[in-house]
Amino acid sequence: MKYTALFFTLLISQLFFAQVEDAWVFFTDKENVEQSIDNPLTILTQAAVDRKALHNIPVDERDVPVNEAYITQLKNQTGITVHAKSKWMNCAYVRGSQSQIENLLDLAFVQHIEYADKSLNFVSGTQPLEDKFALESTAKNFEYGLATNQIEMLSGDVLHTEGFTGEGMVIAVLDSGFEGVDTETGFAYIRDDNRILGVYDFVNRTTSYGSHTHGTRVLSTMGGLLENDFAGTAPDASYYLFITEDVSSETPVEEAYWVEALERADSLGVHVVNTSLGYREYDNPAYSHTYEDLDGQTTFGARGANHGFDKGLLLVTSAGNSGNGSFPWIGTPGDSPGMLTIGAVDENENAAGFSSQGPTVDGRVKPDIMAQGAPAYVINQDNEIVSNSGTSFSSPITAGLVACLWQARPEYNNDELMQLLRESAHLFNNPTDKMGYGIPNFETALETLLSTNAFVSNPFRIYPNPVTHTINLEFPDTITEARLGLYSTSGSLLFETTLNQNTNRIPVETLAAGVYLLKVQSASQVQTIKVLKE
Incomplete structure (x- = not known):
């Protein structure tokens, strides 16, 4: 009996010390930095170089890839698996026991380590998680023109009438899966015209469209088209489809996948990125973000978003669906000042109760603007026009129109367009925690952009x-x-x-x-x- 007790004591001890942790491993340097910057086409596409040149954004060390030799050495360490990497922050996301991760500090190229469990960064009865897609229940409706209100509410129809339908613009969609996009007729308009430029699953490292349908519905609000029945907000844009969401679990590695996809989008010359995802609560409560973390600078997702904004990407994201819960605030990366964060209203322009609210912990207005999401109309994986509720859909409705607006004056930069949209919104002078600056008017924004004196009379x-x-x-x-x-x-x-x-x-x-x-x-x-x- 004594030996049995001792055995279980040792076993429990071993299990405790072998607990798996997640962490970011930051590197000391990169290789061939000067050579890569002097020859940017070795690390970026021509489209990416051209976009940066148009907006006077320099190619810098952040554009240089992570040293693959460092990644290989990490993979060769006992017990360590590498799940993602970030060139902007020069790091890799790893999983292993705490002792195995600590051993990585012995490698000369490792600068420091940040654990997902924040308590480990200072010293060496869980409630069920909210389903982030729970509010997005589906109801069939086959009436003609169901997408009309969600476009006209923002005066997006004016953009289309003027010929700005997204042609020449590239949108990256970062989501959980795109089942049916490669087969259904609702996506044939972009598919048959070769405007799905690439598909990649950062979770499983494949080129599959995935088996989840959330991204399918999100994409439809921008690029979907069923003649006489439905049109997205940017039907003539081109699209990259990136899977960054692991629907089987909630861990911070999803933030790492998301940043890696953002870096890929930048290197490919993408203009607009839509993210109908958000992060705060994880399976391991020690990894979850507190309200104090949501200052736009602390989380890995927000830091990645800030780099993406600096690189010239126009980043659009959903505010989240926790407005009716005990934690009503916007999660990350929506807390980043570099994100255009979108809340949801109903068909009558009233704020949806579920739409997450601001302000950020440092007092900034969030969400930035609002669009229809209670409900919105989408095309699903079975080619049906259905209603879905959630900020997951108000975000891409807006993102598609952002691409159309940018098409009108591509010489404007991301910051200028974001500010123009805030100023066009109906609550700009009196923003609220629930609606931010309110519902934008893309017609007003377009008139400003197309004014012949816009650049001459407004030099400052x-x-x-x-x-x-x-x-x-x-x-x-x-x-x-x-x-x-x-x-x-x-x-x-x-x-x-x-x-x-x-x-x-x-x-x-x-x-x-x-x-x-x-x-x-x-x-x-x-x-x-x-x-x-x-």
Whole structure:
């Protein structure tokens, strides 16, 4: 009996110490960095190089791939499996016991390790998880024109009437699976025209469309077409389909898959990325994110999104479906300032109760804007037009129209388009936690873009806007100095100063929240810009 007890004690001890952990392993360097940057076509496609050049985005060390020799050495370590990698953050996502992962620090090329279980980064009765797709129940409806309201609500029909249907734009869809896209007639319009540019499953490392249907329905709101019955918001765009969601479990490796897919999208010259996924709660509670983590800088997903934004991608994501729960806030990567985060409204433009809300822990407005998602109409894997509810569908409805808008003036950058859409929304002057800046008007945004004087009469640019602490004034190349005055909406002058290209920051942290008017005057130009102080 004593020996039996000892055996089980030892067994339990061994099982405890052999517990599997997930972690990111960050590397010290990369190989051939200067050579790769000098010859960008060795690491990027021509489309990616052209897009970066158009928006003056430099090729830098983040574009250089992870050293594959490092990945091979990690795979050769006892007990270690490598699941994903990130060139932007120069790291790999691994799984193994804590001791096996700690042993990786002995490798000369390992800089540091971040565990998914955050408690391990400081020192060496679970409730059931919410089903992130639970609200997206399906109801059949075959009435004509069911997609009409979700497009016209955003004035997306105006874009299409003007000929902006996504032609020449590339959208990446990061999701859980695309069953039926390769066979059903609802996707024949993009499929037969060879506008499905690539399919890749980052979870299983295959080129399969997958067996899950969530991505199928998401894609249909952008690229689906059933003549006389249904049209997506960007029917003439081209698409990459990437599976990053492991539907069998919830672990942080999905954030790693997602970032890796984002990097792939950037290297392929993608313009717009739609993500109808979000992350907060994991099977292992120690890995889950708290509200304090959702500051747009902490989670691996948010950090990846910030890199993607810096690289010029326009990133659109769903706000989430937890608005009625005990944790109503937006998860990650929707907390990133580089994401255009989309909430859901019903057909009458009322906020859906399930739509996750802001603000972020650092006080930023989220969601950014809203679109129809309670319900939205989609094409499913059986080629049926059905209604689905969830921010998973308000996001791609918006993403498709973003691509159409960008088609009109591709010289605009991602930041400018995102701000233009916020300013076009009906609550821009009075954002709320539930609806952010409200429902955007793509007709208004298009009119601004197509104005013949848009670039001449508005040479100055400010960022960020909305602002919390400091306004940055960006000068055009031909102007070196300007007089600036900040006014209340009633016309009272609050302060004025002179700025130049070297001194272009305006502190506003002492101002009360609200709307202000910034008047910028140079020798040849006068411009008034609306500023929202949070």
